[in-house]
Amino acid sequence: MSREFPDFVDPWKAADGQRTFQGTMPIKRMKRLEPMLAPNTGQADNGILARGDARFMARFAHDRQGLITIRLNVEAELPLICQRSLEPFREDIKRSTWLVVVEDVAEQDLIPEIYDPVLVENRRMALLDIVEEELLLAVPQVPRSPNSGEINISTDGKTDIPSEKKQQSHKPFAGLAGLLNENIED
Secondary structure (H helix, E strand, O other), X not given: OOOOOOOEEOHHHHHHOXXXXXXXXXXXXXXXXXXXXXXXXXXXXOOOOOOOEEEEEEEEEEOOOOOEEEEXXXXXXXXXXXXXXXXXXXXXXXEEEEEEEEOOHHHHHHOOOOXXXXXOEOOEEEHHHHXXXXXXXXXXXXXXXXXXXXXXXXXOOXXXXXXXXXXXXXXXXXXXXXXXXXXHHO
């Protein structure tokens, strides 16, 4: 883990100094994210299930309205289970977002739509929490490996689905085309 950042930050002081914090955080420290990941069984998996580090950069500043903003960039590779093949795979996550610091839930309605609010209490904000939150938002609702092919199972349980070439379709207006050609020639 890269320690170019403190565990807790005072967003007001960080914005006044236009501070930038960056580094890496172990994914295994993210307790809310852990249940969404593929279970690490300890079996040989070629590193697919290994928990790596999340890389991040958080840049604090004030915008034109005087709001405390955070430009957050997060990158990680998360071990997930493909819901199509039920095999583990690694999802590459790259997110960039604008956050704004709020002290009260009522302030959320007052911020511009381009920002996502971050609730801060007692002038302390954990960098781990905002990085974990971005990764939680990035996890697909239904993880699917890009390498999983088409599964040939129909809704009635049959595995032999006829292809479109095998099916003969009824063309009710095919005869009209021939009649139309005959009328044009006359």
